[in-house]
Amino acid sequence: MTQQKTPRSMVGIAGIVAAATLISKIFGFVRQLVVAAAFGLGPSADAFNYAYTIPGFLLVLLGGINGPFYSAIISVLSKQNDKKSSPFVETVTILVGGVLIIVAITIAVFAPQFIDIFAPGLRTPEKEIVRVIAIHQLRIMSPIAVLAGFIGISFGVLNANNQFWLPSISPLFSSISVILGVGIFFLQADNQTSNPEYLVQGGIVLAISTVAGATLQFIVQVLAQIKAGILSQLSLRVDFHQPEVKNTMKIMLPATFSSGMLHINLYTDLFFASLIPVNGVAAGLANAGLLVQTPLGIISNVILVPLLPLFSQLTDIQYRQELKLRIRQGLILSAFTMLPLGALMVALSLPIVQVIYERGAFDYKDSVLVSSLLIVNGIGMFVYLGRDVLVRVFYALGDGQTPFCISMVNIGLNIIFDYIFVNTLGAPGLVLATLGVNCNSVFLLLFILNRKLNGLPIMEWSLPILGLAGASVVAGVTSFATLQLCQIFLGNHGLITLLLQLVISSSVGLCLFGIITAIMKVPEVNIFATKLLQHFVK
Template identity: 60%
Template sequence: MTQQDQKPSRSFAGIAGIVAAATLISKVFGLVRQQAIAAAFGVGAAATAYSYAYIIPGFLLILLGGVNGPLHSAVVSVLAKRRREEAAPLVETVTTLVAGSLLVVTVAQILFADAIVDLVGHGLEATTRAIAIQQLRIMAPMALFAGLIGIGFGTLNAANQYWLLSISPLLSSITVVAGLGILAMQLGKDIIKPEYALIGGMVLAWGTLAGAVLQWLVQLIVQWRLGLGTLRLRFDFKSPGVQEVIKIMTPATISSGMMPINVATDLYFASPIPGAAAGFNYANLLVQTPLGIISNIILLPLLPIFAKLAGPENWPDLKLRIRQGLLLTAFTMLPLGALMVSLSVPIVQVVYERGAFKPEATQLVSSLLVAYGIGMFVYLGRDVLVRVFYALGDGQTPFRISIFNILLNIILDWYFVKPFGAPGLVLATVGVNCSSMLMLLWLLDRKLNGLPWREWSLPILGLTAGSLLAGVASYGTLVASQQLLGKTGLLILVLQLCISGFVGIAVFAAIASSMKIPEVNTFISRLRQRFLKK
């Protein structure tokens, strides 16, 4: 929506502060949810089945219905350039189109649930397979709600509504934790017994679906109050605004749909490895908690800015904003990834090792966490560049790259799973993200008539070196503290994590501050001023 239709725009740092606070709350609840699942089921049948059943409905919710997903990005890219009175008809028409399409997907999941589970979980034990099929049928309507949530997120983002976007995903965590709490009160310690895996699996599925419904309802109420569309059916598919959304949304959605295919490929190779599928979920949650907060801080404010600078006359400013996004990504993701690698074992012990989650599971999940940590920068860096293409009205380029990466992911999975086991599948994903980021940069260089490679690469290389030193310092501190204090006891583990993490962060901060990167220094200064003022 154009500036004359809005209140005075907030600063980048101001938006980032709102997003950071709201996303932190949401991610903390998400972490509590995963801790509850780990304590109740460990890497047993209920949790493993859920990993397979969640592939399609869950990834539709995350990708189509998620902040920074293709629907969100397409709607923001179009509404950011239009007047407020054009929003409601456009949003209602797009909602009609998307809901109709995803209703078909919902029915297909219900009808072909057994075939879907067999396709991605060819080596599943019979009980786990049966639980996964029932879970998938229960969660199938999440496909429909994913589309509705994604459109609503884009609409609210274009209207400068950031708080609800970042905090509403906690509703899914609340419903799952509440369901597990009720189940625990009824079964007590028997909840961890294998014979109750089916009941536990159904609680997980119904809780997840209920959370998606609540998330959509809360968002819809705010959308109605702002006059940005209702549930009215509209079929004005030929209007210019709708056509522009379709032009961006269609390839972007298909492109994002490649990610579940890659995940399904990973799970196919992982199915013979005991507990691997559940281990992916636990490790991924540890990565996605900070990554989700930081990605929202960086991408939510930048996406409307990218869209407003899409014209050729604004490309010099657009390049500055792309640099800002990439440098902030490097400044946050590189040291965070280094700490994930160096402190993987105590992180998993502190977060998960209790109840049904045993030391053997800790070893599996910590090894996966190391692999995830290696690729955190390229994961978010790729997302920044994809949003630039969406803002330029080009959804085809990310789509073509995603098609290529499906084949690349299969090859890397096959190659890495033999020597590295389950972590090799994560390393394959890291390789795919590296490939995507490099291709996007090369194509963006051609599209924008050249990029200042030296100005961008030197500070990123410096931040990479600083992160490596921080990781080494953090690991050395951990080893020293373990020799002094031992390796057991929750309080000791937490103390070791805090000390080792602080040392690593201090080393990185000293190196980064000496580099005097303008974007980083300005961003931190404004955030500090904002929070000190509060």
């Protein structure tokens, strides 16, 4: 690796990541719209959400820009000079690739067994077609296991060399593949959406397009590394005795298992979802999750990508106070962004779903189900991002064990919550159970971090967060009231009418939130907003 690492400002990195991630998320939205229009919440889409649990889990876990592979690579490379980087990257790549090839083969061979374990409710006459499609899809998508590991390593290497644009924008290539594959198939369907043969073929097309997209995403990463001169010195050397390799594995392995535990909670949710007699619950969870994960993913990258290297550089005891200030910054910015968005999700859930999804095979009945799931998702948006901030602090401190242990505890807790809430609330209970688990994670992470860093001013941090929460509630109530008034005067039918109501209602709520926040004068919010505005004005 020959490029010299030149530090960039947090706001500068945030601007790059925000723009690139926004573009990727837009394409991700379009991808989901195409899939929803083609299949609705029918068997093809439902099956895909069961089949994609393993490859999707691996792609997010191993290949995600904030995943443990990325975090471990960044933690090591940010402390290394360029001359020592190549042998380290080569060894980690070969080690990870060998393990994941075995994982991919196992997934393909035992696909029926995996589907039966994760979704036993599909083994009924009413849902048998979903099971058949899911098995086909899982076998087709098994190579994603290998691609995911390579993508995650590439993310870390590129970011360590100040390459932020392409890693953040590369997921759009995956979305483009699905948009083209499913879109062309749907246009040729000729209104055969209820035909069993169409459902099976559509499910296969969806799986093939997904694999093609992951492959394209990896190829783009490789080309970027070649262009930057990162791969020019690679010679496939293997040295497992390097201290950097051992340090990476020390962080990566428990971090992978820790993050993986969260996805085991997803498996638990899908297990119970398959037992709910309502059709399309798994697809509904995915559609509602996307509406939350899109803004969450954008803002997560804006906050976490620039903060992670700072956390790693402030681990020495002499920088302890600065580290605490950065943790506070991450939590308050998470609250500032997630709390008002979550309030709008709750207040405007049904028209949001109708405007985004209700077309083609996706009808009003589907909108009602997804809306109920979106409400609970919106409540937990701040908790999701706050947990990620705290986990990254532990990774920077070289402690992947603590998040892992907490995640292990949460597996049992999630099973209990799923059982209780699904029996009382149905499908929304699945999301509520996840929210409960994440709240427990935040509490335990703060408690342990408080002891590890010899005290955190948690009460002092809580005041601005509670203020932002109160402002968000006011904004949500105002948005809902505005929506009701709009429906009285404009009605509630037609895409343009619904879109206009959303714009008016959300604008009123966000403006009120902005006014209250400005009055509160939270330093982190004011500084970040000012610098971000200056960056984009330039």
